[in-house]
Amino acid sequence: MTKAANSFHILSRFGQTQVYLDHVRRAADTHKEELGFLPGKVYDEFARKECLxxxxxxxxQGSKYAGHLIFSQSYPTAKVIQMYTDPGFRRNGAATTLLNRFKAELTDAGFTSIYAGVAEDLATANAFWERQQFHVQRIKKGGESRKRVILHRCHELDSPQLFPRSGLNKHNPLGLQPPKVGSDLLFLLDLNVVFDLAGPRRARHEKAVGLFQAERSNLCRLAISDELRTELKETATPGKIDPMEGFIDILPEVPLRKYDPLEPLLxxxxxxxxPExxxxxxxxxxxLRHIATAVQHGLAGLITNDESVLSAARSIKDKYGIELISPDAFMAARIEPQTNTFEGHEDFELRLHHVDNEHSEAIHALLKVQGVPTSQVTTAWLPTGLNTLVATRFGVWATNELVGYITWSNALATATVLARMAVNTKHAAAADAARIMLTFLIDRLPAETSAARIDLELPGSQPAVREAAIKLGFRGASGQEGLYKVALGGVLTAHTWAVHRERLERNNGxxxxxxxxxxxxxxQQIAVIGSDGDQRFITLDDLESLLAPALFCLPGRPAVITPIRRGYAEPLLGHSAQTSFLPSPRATLFRDRHYICAPTSLRHFKRGTLMFFYESTRNGGRAALVAMARVRQAYLKHCNDLGDEDFEQSVLNGKTIKIVxxxxxxxxxxxxxxxxLSRAVPLKTLVSLGCxxxxxxxxxKPISFVQTQAILQEAFSND
Structure with missing residues (x-):
């Protein structure tokens, strides 16, 4: 007998548990839907084996039965057969007490894992097992009579093991490698790239300079082959010092593989x-010798300007896992200088605009207060001069005070973006500034960076940034300062599934x-192979959040068309191509936004439903579908109870609420x-589809999946 928390006792010896067997049977028989059916005599068998x-x-009033746990075990694994807690003792740690005792005993005995089968439709039960870090490993059909789907969940115990644990955890659901401090991506340089750097009049000189600035910013490391030194000696003018020879002395050297046409790799x-x-x-x-050397020494790849070599990049990466890229891969995407204004709390406005050298002093001061060493500011956080070839820089101001700063660069072939960000944690607008910058970063990823990874580096204490980032799908292990996410940036349909699947695997594994x-x-659980090679099951809801922005338009997914007036559609959805001179409403700062309408529509907005927004003709509206999203939740609320937290994530207020x-x-x-939507779907098309x-x-109005498919086909036909 063991004393447990919350005035509970756990009994495990047969002499103790047999007294309560009738209570166990009655509880199980009363809750067959959740616990399944076991013959009466089986409970006695489990008790005798002390598996109860x-x-x-x-x-x-004395001791009372509060619940039970039945299990089986076959070293080194165990399985939960039944677990039940009496409703009168729930929310008081009863279930956790039972499970913690079970985990502790198995850990002490050297067991590796515990399994539990939970019906997919038992939402409350699945939420409990997920909190207890029982992760779905496989999915199996249940009995024919109920036609249920059973989720087989596994919890890995923290016990000494010969083999490493799989690493499945809530901090890193996709199995991504954590961000590195600095870069260990060592690239071999082709001769033509080095000569581009030496010749300032050559057209590619600026790109070569950008490449070396990328190394200075810790985006990569560069090495030369011994062939380059030989080449320079052969082309040197007798009696004249070549400054390029002195420059390459600072770069590490890799011995180049000899050329043998019969050697299998070559x-x-x-x-x-x-091939021709x-x-x-x-x-x-x-x-070929340079590529073979990169393969032989396990380098990240080769940087070259040779078009013939670059055209084979895809096949080389698929077969050997190395990159063949040009210096262009590290060049920052050009974003025109702009100023975006947003409604802040109270009366002030927030301005996001491009950072110039004149702002350097304010940025230095902000980063210093947030604990970023000057050495890191000058080498990585605040690129200046030609360093700006490989970095983008923006800041957020409240009146004349700098509240937040962000810079980002392409870390590798545009598939990974390295961002550094900080806010003034003491400023009232810190959270708003964080939302503005993170949303701006994700929205400005170039189209070719579909399924891009974003590594976000932060100073030590940035709670506002972390909170905003996690809501946007960023994750990070406990104790790590950096966060990371994959931005899929697409609407996945039956027609586009293969394309997005291939990009996600190619860029992130x-x-x-x-x-x-x-x-x-x-x-529902989606089977995903993480970049660590382990299979895991992630709910559709979580997967869309982790890969946001992303919508999985699975066959059979419910959808609705919902109306919105033009004057409210543009600020809420951001679909207008015209630039407004007015500050963007606060709703645009939030990932979750609120659509407020009549109470009769509640039945249509089930969680997970796709929403298509129809801009009505009123006030010059387009009479077309203009945007889509997913429903997170919907609820009824009395007008008198609608507060600031409801309105600030919508475009209505206490006065305009009357329009609905x-x-x-x-x-x-x-x-x-x-x-x-890439192409607005006009009313004429909707009528022809029977919408x-x-x-x-x-x-x-709800629509069928056939209608949904037709709408998506027209809306994204050119993507």
Missing amino acids: YVLVADTP AELHALVF KEKLSRNDKSD VRLPDQIPHFHGPD GKSVLKTVTVFDNIFV GSATNLLTT
Whole structure:
């Protein structure tokens, strides 16, 4: 008998538990839907084998049965057969007490893991097991009579083991490698890139300079081959000092592999890089030797300007795992200098605009207060001069005070973005500034960076940034200062599934199922292979959040068309191509936004439903679908109870709320993952699809999946 927390006792010896067997049987028989059915005599067998825990509560009236746990074990694993807690003792740590005792005993005995099977439709039970870090490992169909889906969950015990644990955890659901401090990506330089740096009049000189600035910013490391030194000696003018020879002395040197046409690796590379050439030139052989050397020494890859070599980059990466890239890969995307203004708290406005050298003093002061050493500010956080070739810089000001600063660079071939960000933690607008900068970063990722990874470096104490980042799908292990995420940036349909799946795997090593799954609920489990090679199951809801912005338009997923007036659609959805001279409303600062409408629409906004926004004709509206999103939750609320937290994430207020009807009850729908449709879908098309007329599209209307597919096909046909 062991004393447990919350005035509970756990009984495990047969002489103790047999007294409560009738209580255990009655509890199990009364809750067959959740616990399944076991013959009566089985409980006695488990008790005799001492595979039954009985939870007893100490009450003023004496000891009372509070729950039980039945398990089986076959070293080194165990399985939960049943776990039940009496409703009168729930929310008091009863279930956790039982499970903690079970975990502790198995850990002490050297067991490695515990398994539990939970029906997918038992939302409360699954939430409990997820909190207890029982992660879904596989999915299996239940019995034919109930046609349930059973989630087989596993918890890895913190016990000494011969083999490492899989690393499945809530901090890193996709199995991504954590961000590194600095870079250990060592690239071999082709001769032409080094000569571009030496010749200032050459067209590619600026890009070569940008590449070396990328190394100074810790985005990569560069090395030369011993062939370069030989080449310089052969081309040197007798009696004249070549400054390039002195420059390359500062770079590490890698011995270049000798050329042997019969050597298997070089023969394979010949077929991939120069498939149409039987006879190779001296330069061709040099290219192959450089690629082979990168493969042989496990380097990150080769940086070259040779188009023939770059055209084979995809096949080389697929086969050997190294990158063939040009210096362009590290050049920052050009974003035109701009100023965006946002509504802040109270009366002040927040301005996001491009950072110039004149702002350096203010940025230095901000970063110093936040604990960033001057050495890091000058080398990484505040790129100046030609360093700006590989970095983008923006700041957020409240009146004339700098509240936040962000800079980012392409860390590798545009598939990874390294961002550094800090806010003035003492300023009232710190959280707003964090939201503005993170949203701006994600929205400004170039189209070619679909499925890009973002590594976010932060100073030690930035709670406002961390909170905003986590809501946008960033994650990070406990104790790490950096956060990271994958921004899929796409609407996945049956037609685009293969494309997005391939990009996600190529850029991040994360693999989705080969075929698009059918929808059967926002909590359905999607099988994902993480970049660490382990399979895990992630709910659809969580996967869309982790990969945000992303929408998985699975076959059978419910969808609705909901109306919105032009004057409210543009500030809420951001779909207008015209620049407004007015500050953006506060709603644009939030990932979750609120759509407020009549109470009768509540039944249509189930969690996980796709929302298509129809801009009505009123006030010059387009009479077309303009954007889509997903429903996170919906609820009824009395007008008198609608407060600032409801209105600031919408575009309505206490006065304009009247436009959505006279009822004192309103439906508040929380939605996120907004995608502006590439092509607005006009009313004429909607009518032809049977989605309704201009009149009946003035209220929220569910549509079939066939209609959803047709809308998506037209809206994203050119993507």
